[in-house]
Amino acid sequence: MDYSRLKQIAAEKAVEEVKDGMFVGLGTGSTAKFAIIKIAKKIKDGHLKNIYGIPTSKKTEELAAGLGIPLLSLNQLFKLRTKNVERRTLNIERTKLIDITIDGADEVDSDLNLIKGGGGALLREKVIAQNTGRLLIVVDKTKLSSRLGEKFFVPVEVLQFALESEINFLESLGAKTDIRKSDDGGxxxxxxxxxxxxxxxxxxxxxxxxxxxxxERAGIVEHGIFLNKLVDSVYCSSNDGIEILSVS
Incomplete structure (x- = not known):
């Protein structure tokens, strides 16, 4: 079974939700990459117009810029969308600055809670998710589980200053921990x-x-648990086709 191909099929299906004039959150990782490539192709072919992407990582920013997708930072988007609007008049719905975000996940449970962050971009991914009207998650069927943690660990981003104390804290909660290393061993x-x-x-x-x-833990900057209230739909691909799962 070609799981890479399944990811591509699901990602390209999710891209069908992107319409002219949208601000689109661009996820990080192998699955999101397929969506970014498809969006870029549609822009180049004239099938999508007036699109701006908001990347969730520096790696995604480099990829999208290289493919010719116009980009904005979240701060730039805020200024653009709230121009001439007094801050005191903003409400929660108007702070959904991004129309759609397409991203992957490392695990999806039966309630559509997620674990994300295998690619290391969990902080920016969650910030973008919280500012998004519709978060579309793209996975292949191997990422589904009955409970989070069956198939994947929880990435926890911590201050360098607090590394050892946060390891101790996580282990006090029953976790087995590993400090993530880069390719060079650091x-x-x-x-x-x-x-x-x-x-x-x-x-x-x-x-x-x-x-x-x-x-509640001060030394923890962010973590990879994304509760289902952030999720609009999960596009799950298998050899039987694509199933679109939504929070009931």
Missing amino acids: FFVTDEGNYIIDANFGKIENPAELNSLLN
């Missing part, structure tokens, strides 16, 4: 200059509770 450093601890909690019975515990 510590992996995120786009924001932080380290990542890969925390294996095993099967996570209550993702919302773990999400809260991690959010």
Whole structure:
């Protein structure tokens, strides 16, 4: 089974939701790459117009720029979309600055909670997700599980200053931990200059509770649990076709 091809099929299906004039969040990783390539092709062929991409990582920014996709940073987009609007008049719906984001996931449970961050971009990915009207997640069927943690660890981005204390904290919660390393053997450093601890909690019975515990810890900058309230749809590809899963 060619899982790369399945990812491509699902990603290109999700791109069908991108329309002229949209601001589009561009995910990070092998699956999101297929969506970025497809968007770029549609722009080049004249099938998509007035599109701006908002990248979730420096790697994605380089890829999209090289393919000719016009880009904005999140700060630039905020200024553009709120021009001549007083901040006090903004509400939660108007802060959904991005129309659609297409991204991958490392694991998706039966409630459509996610684990993300295998590519190291979890912080920017979550920021973009929180500013997105519709988050479309693209996976192949191997990423589905009944509970988070069955197939993937939880990436936890921490301050360099707090590395050892956060390892101790995560282990106190029952996790087995590994400090993520780069290809040269040194510590992996995120786009924001932080380290990542890969925390294996095993099967996570209550993702919302773990999400809260991690959010409350000062040395933890962000983590890879994305609760389903962030997700609009999951495009899941298999040899039988594409199934679009939505939060009920």
